[in-house]
Amino acid sequence: MINGKHSSRLLEEAVSAFAELPGIGRKTAMRLVMYLLKQDVDRVNAFGNAIIRLRNEIRFCEKCHNISDEQYCSICSDPSRDVSQVCVVEQVKDIIAIENTHQYHGLYHVLGGVISPMEGTGPSDLRIDSLEKRVAAGDIKEVILALSATMEGDTTAFYIFKKLMPYAVSVTIIARGVAIGNELEYTDELTLGRSIVNRVPFQVNLTAR
Amino acid sequence: MINGKHSSRLLEEAVSAFAELPGIGRKTAMRLVMYLLKQDVDRVNAFGNAIIRLRNEIRFCEKCHNISDEQYCSICSDPSRDVSQVCVVEQVKDIIAIENTHQYHGLYHVLGGVISPMEGTGPSDLRIDSLEKRVAAGDIKEVILALSATMEGDTTAFYIFKKLMPYAVSVTIIARGVAIGNELEYTDELTLGRSIVNRVPFQVNLTAR
Numbered sequence: 001m002i003n004g005k006h007s008s009r010l011l012e013e014a015v016s017a018f019a020e021l022p023g024i025g026r027k028t029a030m031r032l033v034m035y036l037l038k039q040d041v042d043r044v045n046a047f048g049n050a051i052i053r054l055r056n057e058i059r060f061c062e063k064c065h066n067i068s069d070e071q072y073c074s075i076c077s078d079p080s081r082d083v084s085q086v087c088v089v090e091q092v093k094d095i096i097a098i099e100n101t102h103q104y105h106g107l108y109h110v111l112g113g114v115i116s117p118m119e120g121t122g123p124s125d126l127r128i129d130s131l132e133k134r135v136a137a138g139d140i141k142e143v144i145l146a147l148s149a150t151m152e153g154d155t156t157a158f159y160i161f162k163k164l165m166p167y168a169v170s171v172t173i174i175a176r177g178v179a180i181g182n183e184l185e186y187t188d189e190l191t192l193g194r195s196i197v198n199r200v201p202f203q204v205n206l207t208a209r
Numbered sequence: 210m211i212n213g214k215h216s217s218r219l220l221e222e223a224v225s226a227f228a229e230l231p232g233i234g235r236k237t238a239m240r241l242v243m244y245l246l247k248q249d250v251d252r253v254n255a256f257g258n259a260i261i262r263l264r265n266e267i268r269f270c271e272k273c274h275n276i277s278d279e280q281y282c283s284i285c286s287d288p289s290r291d292v293s294q295v296c297v298v299e300q301v302k303d304i305i306a307i308e309n310t311h312q313y314h315g316l317y318h319v320l321g322g323v324i325s326p327m328e329g330t331g332p333s334d335l336r337i338d339s340l341e342k343r344v345a346a347g348d349i350k351e352v353i354l355a356l357s358a359t360m361e362g363d364t365t366a367f368y369i370f371k372k373l374m375p376y377a378v379s380v381t382i383i384a385r386g387v388a389i390g391n392e393l394e395y396t397d398e399l400t401l402g403r404s405i406v407n408r409v410p411f412q413v414n415l416t417a418r
Contacts, residue, residue, distance in 0.1 A: 008267065008276045008277055008278050008282070008283075009278055010259075010262055010263045010266055010267050010278055011263065011267065011276050013259045013262075013263070014259045014260055014262075014263040016259075017255065017256040017259045017260070020256075021241050021244060021245075022240065022241070022244050023237070023240070024241075028232070030302060030305070031231065031232070031302075032230050032231070032233075033263065034300075034301070034302060035230060035231050036230075036260060036263065036264060037263065037264065037267065037276075039264070041264055041265060044260060044261065044263075044264035044265075045261050045264070045265070046226065047226040047229075047260060048257040048258065048259075048260040048261035049257065049261070050219075050222045050223045050225075050226045050257075051223055051226070051245060051253060051256060051257040051260070052253065052254050052257035052258070053219055053222075054219045054220065054222070054223040054242065054245065054246065054253075055245060055246065055248070055250055055253035055254070055257075056250060056253075056254070057219055058217065058219050058220065058246065067217045067220050067246075068217055069217050069218055069219055073217070074217075091243075092243070093239060093240075093243060096239070
């Protein structure tokens with residue numbers, strides 16, 4: 001064809017834009033673009049503008065580094081949240097996952113990753129200093145480490161634990177064990193072993209909690 | 210959370226926009242949005258604008274109904290294409306698929322679908338009249354039907370064949386047979402039967418053509 005791969009430059013640009021997204025190939029990109037072509041102009045404009053505004057107007061909470069529209073995020077500025085608890089997570093997505101469980105009502109702290117020598121991420125690349133400052137301020141009674149159950153996650157947890165030792169704060173880590181719905185037979189040995197060591201008193205409806 | 214499902218309205222809007230696309234759930238949408246948040250502002254703006262411009266500025270070729278930036282698409286206005294051949298396809302995507310084979314150098318005609326009583330699509334919903342007008346104009350010697358190998362595709366092919374009978378044009382249909390790379394053992398009976406009936410003289414390197 002004359003004008004590049006597709007007959008239309010506009011089409012080609014839109015397909016290429018979608019195909020740059022992770023996990024989206026040119027065929028899927030084409031399908032999405034064809035779908036958008038069939039939608040109302042207003043809806044497609046809203047879609048395009050949502051993307052542009054997201055990138056240009058988004059801010060990060062100055063307290064917990066969560067994504068925010070204001071100086072402080074809606075969690076940090078919610079008076080009903082328990083300010084004595086701070087849950088440390090790797091990324092913003094983890095906050096959403098924990099919020100969806102409806103089991104936690106404290107605040108958060110987004111590290112921005114985990115210590116990973118392989119990827120060149122050291123403690124100074126993470127927001128550990130600002131966590132220490134929050135703890136040093138005194139209101140926080142418990143720091144809950146909700147990091148990945150990987151070598152890197154454990155290293156980061158241990159580093160933070162040592163950093164916070166001088167402060168009057170209890171540091172806890174989320175439970176690791178057999179996932180609900182999983183059969184013992186197919187659970188890996190490490191997880192199964194950990195779940196035996198960290199056993200808790202039996203309660204009725206344990207799986208439903 | 211206070212402000213809806215996510216802590217940020219901007220984030221929520223962008224995630225919802227992506228989640229409306231076919232085959233993209235909220236989790237994938239979140240992943241795409243997080244990816245965009247990490248990209249350069251310029252690149253994200255280009256993405257958003259590509260979508261908006263696509264929907265607002267795209268046109269359809271007045272001759273073949275292919276997607277186009279101008280009055281006529283780049284294929285119709287390419288002087289090197291064979292104007293005596295017209296390949297009839299269901300949708301724009303099919304043109305791209307056929308162009309990618311590099312085996313066809315004529316023009317196209319996009320029907321916009323196939324006759325399907327189940328979906329309420331009749332002949333008048335398709336661009337069959339404008340195909341007939343093109344044939345009636347006289348330059349076209351061969352109309353190649355490249356429709357789906359389904360009941361609907363066959364019905365549409367037959368309808369077009371009858372419509373074009375009064376004109377001095379040969380109507381052909383693309384070959385159906387055993388897909389290249391497929392074993393006979395796993396080819397369905399209908400396809401295998403059709404491939405025996407429509408057998409062609411043996412040529413060296415048949416599969417490589």
